[in-house]
Amino acid sequence: MANNIKTSKTEVTHVAIALVALAFAFSLALFKKEIYAGGSFFNVFSNYSLEFFAASLITVGLAFVLHELGHKFMAERFGLWAEFRVWQIGLFFALIMAVFTLGSFIFAAPGATMIAPVRKTKNGFVLKKIKISPEAMGKIGLAGPAVNIVLAITFMLLSLATGYKLFGIGAWVNAWLGMFNLIPFSLLDGRKVWQWSKWMWGLAMLVCVGLFVASAGAV
Numbered sequence: 001m002a003n004n005i006k007t008s009k010t011e012v013t014h015v016a017i018a019l020v021a022l023a024f025a026f027s028l029a030l031f032k033k034e035i036y037a038g039g040s041f042f043n044v045f046s047n048y049s050l051e052f053f054a055a056s057l058i059t060v061g062l063a064f065v066l067h068e069l070g071h072k073f074m075a076e077r078f079g080l081w082a083e084f085r086v087w088q089i090g091l092f093f094a095l096i097m098a099v100f101t102l103g104s105f106i107f108a109a110p111g112a113t114m115i116a117p118v119r120k121t122k123n124g125f126v127l128k129k130i131k132i133s134p135e136a137m138g139k140i141g142l143a144g145p146a147v148n149i150v151l152a153i154t155f156m157l158l159s160l161a162t163g164y165k166l167f168g169i170g171a172w173v174n175a176w177l178g179m180f181n182l183i184p185f186s187l188l189d190g191r192k193v194w195q196w197s198k199w200m201w202g203l204a205m206l207v208c209v210g211l212f213v214a215s216a217g218a219v
Contacts, residue, residue: 138196
């Protein structure tokens with residue numbers, strides 16, 4: 001198995017775009033009481049503050065970037081090419097649904113780590129194709145939510161120890177991202193995990209739901 005994590009300028013650019021969009025979308029949920037005073041999405045433009053975005057960027061940024069690195073690291077451990085790419089439709093829905101639902105729902109799928117079953121040389125030439133087993137795909141899919149579970153638990157313990165609200169928000173964000181991505185539908189991680197091991201999917205989803213409920217009071 002390969003151990004080196006490789007990236008490109010294209011991947012870094014796509015991660016940055018998705019990160020900014022997701023941080024903005026989550027800020028509408030995390031600070032909805034302050035932003036949506038009066039209950040209208042039009043208030044976003046008058047009540048929004050960069051402080052809301054900064055707080056969301058810190059919590060969501062860590063959750064999102066490490067989630068995708070989890071997929072990338074696991075895929076490259078299996079010797080596969082793996083890079084993050086923005087999904088334009090998902091990016092659009094993440095922003096629009098966050099605004100029009102007054103922060104009540106966030107479509108947290110602005111992109112995904114793309115995987116190709118090939119090995120490449122330093123010059124980019126394909127050496128050979130690699131067959132991806134359902135187990136490998138399941139483990140690659142589970143890696144992202146697993147990172148969110150670890151981060152949610154860590155943030156929750158820090159929140160209990162310090163009482164600092166930002167840690168509680170970090171726990172909620174990670175629990176939500178893990179739970180959302182485990183939905184066994186379409187291109188989401190949950191479908192890959194479900195096809196590999198239903199009991200592993202159930203355990204991961206149960207943990208994410210538990211963490212989400214436990215951390216909901218922080219938002």
